[in-house]
Amino acid sequence: MSKPEINRLNNISPKSNKILNIILAVYTSLCVLPLFLVLAVSFSDENSLFIHGFSFIPKQFSTAAYDFIFSQANQVLVAYGISIFITLAGTALSVMIMSLYAYPISRKDFKYKNFFTFYLILTMLYSGGLVATYLVGVRVLQFKDNILGLILPYVMNVFFSNYSSYFFSNKCPRFIDRVRQNRRCR
């Protein structure tokens, strides 16, 4: 994105541009460098770590850690499988259920619009807390050792649901409603 010509006059001085760039570069490297440290450590020899400590350049190169992980490839693959499944299934289900919920509460002619909006908002204002949520999840809904326990509780997100309701009521073209009424469909 290039700024229009008129804005070139309206910029900070080259000197302050340099200073800001330096500040940002320092912070950015603070965000990225720890990753390189972990990468370097993962390729270091276990014994050399005990003597020299963690450092950015491996003192003694070794792939023992990766050999260990790949020897247990089954477990790692299952773990990844679960993560990916939860993300895909959870997102699909969540988007579907949230938009289904959001549409009726965006309809201004729906009589129980306010009730259901409040029903949604209240869960954000007051929650049962860690203990009750845990006990209800494990004892009543039997979600211990069950993959549904990782998906269903996170399906309804109040913010996203509210946001899509806002989208339906403000950004959706109104003529859709008109067409709907002309055809007398509800």
Add this chain to the structure above:
Amino acid sequence: MKTSPKLDHAIDLNQPKRGFLHELNRNKALFLMLLPGALILFLYNYLPMFGSIVAFKYFEFHGGFITSLIKSRWVGLENFMFMFKTPFAFEMIRNTLLYNLAFIISCTLISIAFAIMLNEIYSRKLAKLYQSAMFLPFFFSWVVFGYLVYAFLSADKGFINMTIFKALGIKPIAWYNDTTYWPYILILVNAWRWVGNNCIIYLASIISLDQQLYEAARIDGASRWQQIINITIPQITPVIIVMILLFVGRIFNTDLGLFFMIPRNSMLLMPVTRTMDVYVYNALMSNGDIGMSSAGAFLQSVVGLITIIIANLAVKRIDPEQSMF
């Protein structure tokens, strides 16, 4: 001749007002759409709300959770009294409130500062690069963070003790045994994780501002600094208020991962890392004390409710359009 001003009510005029069942029949599709979401909210959000009366009971298991909830004896506020009598009560409330206050201030200020900087620098390409790199820490779980911090702070292997301090000739510090530095470390780590994320939200609202405002200010002779103070910040104030409101509602909650994973649950550090969540989690998991931990959780929920309502009222008084409800 009078006609209905809104087409939406055209159908209603022909029919007398009827009750819920009539509405249910008329808007079958709408109710069907609401059903899955409403059911999930009921199961995962409303049942635990009723479940929170466990805080007022002496909880014992008699079979299922609901029957044991009914059969358990009422003890009133005993659980709460017991919790406040522990030596940690003052400590954990102080920790929770002060940390959250520090988090709100540090995260908001740093994120806005970076967002403005990113908007001001000449090169768009570099800005994109910085932005993506800053966002990186947000993708790591607290477990990974715990390891990253350990790689730096470990007493006998850590990068700071073994490399930096050795080079400078400073005596190594046993980080995980010393409470002095942990408030700063936790605030820094929290900022490290959240700044990139918040920065993007602020940057998005700064970019969408009307450029004509800046051009007009330029013609009137305002410097870039004056434009930032007088245009950028006032224009993004609504976003800042909403972000702070969302945070204030959770002022009695802390991120369990941050306070549990980063200090590696070190007992020596407990005086500065014991927040409400850590306490509730430890009471439930290691002591199995349902009564006391649920009293803590109940307190968190109620205080959260009160703070969010007060914060919302305050915002409503300042600027009615910015309030959430």
